[in-house]
Amino acid sequence: MHERVQGVPVTRSFALEDYEQKQFSYRNENFLDKALKHTSWNAKTFAVTNTITDLAPLLVIAYAGYQVIHGNLTLGTMVAFVGYMERVYSPLRRLINSSTTLVQSIASIDRVFELLNEKYDVVDKKDAKQLMDVEGYVDIENVSFRYDEEELEVLNNVTLHVKAGETIAFVGMSGGGKSTLISLIPRFYDVTKGAIKVDGNNVQHVNARSLRNNIGMVLQDNTLFSESIAMNIRMGKPDATDEEVVAAAKAANAHEFIESLPYGYDTFVGERGVKLSGGQKQRIAIARVFLKNPPILIFDEATSALDLESEHTIQEALEKLASERTTFIVAHRLATITHADRIVLIENGEIVEVGSHEELMRKQGGYYNLYQVQHLDDGTI
Numbered sequence: 001m002h003e004r005v006q007g008v009p010v011t012r013s014f015a016l017e018d019y020e021q022k023q024f025s026y027r028n029e030n031f032l033d034k035a036l037k038h039t040s041w042n043a044k045t046f047a048v049t050n051t052i053t054d055l056a057p058l059l060v061i062a063y064a065g066y067q068v069i070h071g072n073l074t075l076g077t078m079v080a081f082v083g084y085m086e087r088v089y090s091p092l093r094r095l096i097n098s099s100t101t102l103v104q105s106i107a108s109i110d111r112v113f114e115l116l117n118e119k120y121d122v123v124d125k126k127d128a129k130q131l132m133d134v135e136g137y138v139d140i141e142n143v144s145f146r147y148d149e150e151e152l153e154v155l156n157n158v159t160l161h162v163k164a165g166e167t168i169a170f171v172g173m174s175g176g177g178k179s180t181l182i183s184l185i186p187r188f189y190d191v192t193k194g195a196i197k198v199d200g201n202n203v204q205h206v207n208a209r210s211l212r213n214n215i216g217m218v219l220q221d222n223t224l225f226s227e228s229i230a231m232n233i234r235m236g237k238p239d240a241t242d243e244e245v246v247a248a249a250k251a252a253n254a255h256e257f258i259e260s261l262p263y264g265y266d267t268f269v270g271e272r273g274v275k276l277s278g279g280q281k282q283r284i285a286i287a288r289v290f291l292k293n294p295p296i297l298i299f300d301e302a303t304s305a306l307d308l309e310s311e312h313t314i315q316e317a318l319e320k321l322a323s324e325r326t327t328f329i330v331a332h333r334l335a336t337i338t339h340a341d342r343i344v345l346i347e348n349g350e351i352v353e354v355g356s357h358e359e360l361m362r363k364q365g366g367y368y369n370l371y372q373v374q375h376l377d378d379g380t381i
């Protein structure tokens with residue numbers, strides 16, 4: 001339901017209402033079927049237990065009455081016995097009636113524990129040290145990686161040494177492994193082979209939170225939470241003052257559009273608030289990173305959701321942010337990364353070319369070809 005309701009625009013745009021309605025009815029029938037079975041089972045147990053517990057006292061009273069008449073039993077004993085019987089029956093009845101609920105709860109509890117017992121993919125080592133005062137050297141050494149043991153390698157023996165303050169751009173075909181490579185730096189996953197080092201420390205040997213404290217990320221789809229814009233920016237640094245938040249928004253070229261919203265920085269966004277465009281969300285995500293002020297930056301298609309003019313303003317903001325920091329940029333539009341110190345062309349999980357824009361253009365290899373294609377497509381470069 002959740003997925004389909006979220007995807008209503010897709011359903012409408014493909015005019016799939018009838019098809020989706022059928023799918024829904026089919027699944028709903030299945031659910032109805034189960035619910036009916038459950039209810040009928042409930043009714044049966046209820047009927048059986050109630051019949052037994054209602055008939056039994058009659059039998060007891062009849063037999064005891066007979067015994068009293070014949071003088072084998074005193075009236076007092078009989079009354080007491082019948083009184084106690086009721087006391088035994090009502091808990092018994094409740095117990096049986098709640099047994100179906102109990103079985104149902106046990107099934108639910110199993111699922112809850114399945115979730116609670118789920119293991120973390122990435123666990124800190126016992127003697128993991130805190131990563132402090134990071135300068136921003138990043139060494140990617142013979143890294144191979146696969147998401148799943150059964151699957152093929154997504155990255156294959158990648159090596160790249162990055163100096164503090166350098167700007168590195170990753171380019172290449174879709175599915176080449178760019179996003180995968182950059183997600184290994186903050187250790188969202190552990191490498192399969194090789195090592196990633198920050199300032200010479202293997203990321204597997206440092207405390208993951210201290211590592212991530214030093215890394216700022218702007219990703220392709222940026223999540224805003226159902227809170228005010230100010231709170232959303234403040235995620236970069238929870239104890240930031242209002243002035244700091246505004247300064248960060250200005251640096252990210254977001255201040256103007258925020259001011260024009262009905263309640264400025266106190267405007268609610270997310271599911272219950274105003275809807276922002278992709279570019280506006282991206283600028284808020286960039287403001288977060290400005291506020292966090294980390295020594296290492298990672299942008300995965302940070303300008304993909306923007307028109308050319310906004311791209312230019314964001315580009316300015318990003319370049320401001322990137323100066324004097326180690327920066328990794330993934331971009332499809334090559335015009336946005338020509339300024340990078342080094343451009344890395346990744347294909348099928350391997351590095352095929354490394355060099356500055358001029359060097360790679362002179363080489364007339366894969367990067368040159370990509371650039372030519374975009375140049376033809378797009379007169380703005």
Ligand SMILES: Nc1ncnc2c1ncn2[C@@H]1O[C@H](COP(=O)(O)OP(=O)(O)OP(=O)(O)O)[C@@H](O)[C@H]1O
Nearest residue numbers: 147148154172173174175176177178179180181332
């Ligand atoms: N969470 C995941 N689980 C399993 N496989 C994945 C996962 N994410 C990506 N892959 C696979 O890894 C490969 C590389 O994907 P990746 O997202 O790194 O490519 P990319 O270079 O960033 O592509 P794009 O330019 O389209 O963003 C793809 O074949 C993809 O199917």
Ligand SMILES: [Mg+2]
Nearest residue numbers: 178179180300
């Ligand atoms: Mg990607």
